Amino acid sequence: MKEATAEESESAVSPDRQALHVAAQTAMLFDGMPGFAYVVKDAAGRYVAFNQSILQRVKARWPDDIRGLTAAQIWPEALAQRYVAQDRWLLARRLPIIDQIDPILYNHGETGWCKTCKYPLLDRDGQMLGILCLSHDLPDASRHGLITHQLAGVLDRISMHFDEKLQIADLASQAGLGLEQFALRVRKIFGISPAELILRNRIRSACALLRRGDDTLSDIAQQCGFYDHSQFSRQFRRMIGVNPSHYRKWLQTQSEPTWVSWEPRWPN
Structure with missing residues (x-):
């Protein structure tokens, strides 16, 4: 029987697996970048790829020690429960989770805070293939007590309940802070109000x-x-540079699955 060539073998791989493979290559960009944790998960929450920092945080020696496992099998229970709940929200809504503040293990074993973004990886038909997760450590904010669990809960509300009517005074009160202090902490963490x-x-x-x-x-x-x-429409154009209908038309010209978030541009 004729053996398949490398090209034939590659073409036989499902588009879903190819998309996850392409996403996984991005993890290599974050090797050697201190303070960044990068993970690619499949739709079942299993770890497909990750950078070296993840191995150091969970004290694993080799990638195969955790590849194919879920967050519940890798992280301490308190952290895993939060990560799994986020993934379930993202899978149900197929929307990104932006600017989440999460507890995380640092490389030396200490628990601190990080800023997390999670993106759904979709195929051309909008079906879920997996999740991309990028976290950036916030050691200074952790060390100086800038972030509390109350504040993290408020930021959860902003990142996952954006469809609700959010009053800044109510958010500050929920965080146990005055308006000025709440605004100052948000600006120190995110650089915006x-x-x-x-x-x-x-x-x-x-x-x-x-x-x-x-x-x-x-x-x-x-x-x-x-x-x-x-x-x-006005706010969309101010941040993205085009109105929503033009943005949708541009998306229709893109032939490949897209998972990278469009970064808003803030006016000077």
């Missing part, structure tokens, strides 16, 4: 909804917490 952070999460989620389906612009505006279509 609480209002800008809320808006950034809403616009990024709108980008994901425009990418994946045929919902009307009015429906997308409501799903992302905008109660006025004209306000949605």
Whole structure:
């Protein structure tokens, strides 16, 4: 029997596996970058690829020690429960989780805080293939007590409940902080104000909804917490540079699966 050539073997790999493989190659970019943890998971939550930092944090010697395992099998229970809950939210909504503040193990074994972004990896039909996760350690904020569990809970609300009516005074109160102190901590962590952070999460989620389906612009505006279509279009254009309908048309010209978030541009 004729053996398959390398080219034939590659073409026989399913598009889903190819997409995960391409995403996994990105993990190599973060090897040697201190303070960054990068993970590619499949739709079942199993670790497909990760950078060296992940191995150091969980005290694993070889990639095969954790490849194919889930967060619940890798991390301490308190951390794993939070990570799994995030993944379930992302899988259910197929929307990114942006600017999440999470507890994490640092390389020397100490628990600290990190800033996390998670993106759904979708195929051309909008079906879930997996999850991309990038975390950046916040050692200074952790060391100086800038982040508390109360504040992290408020930031969860901003990143995962952006469709709700969010009042900054209520968020500050929930965090146990005054308005000025709340704004100062958010700016130190993210470099923008609480209002800008809320808006950034809403616009990024709108980008994901425009990418994946045929919902009307009015429906997308409501799903992302905008109660006025004209306000949605105005803010979208201010951050992205084009209006929502033009952004959707641009997406339709892209032939490959897209999972990279469009970064908002803040006016000077």
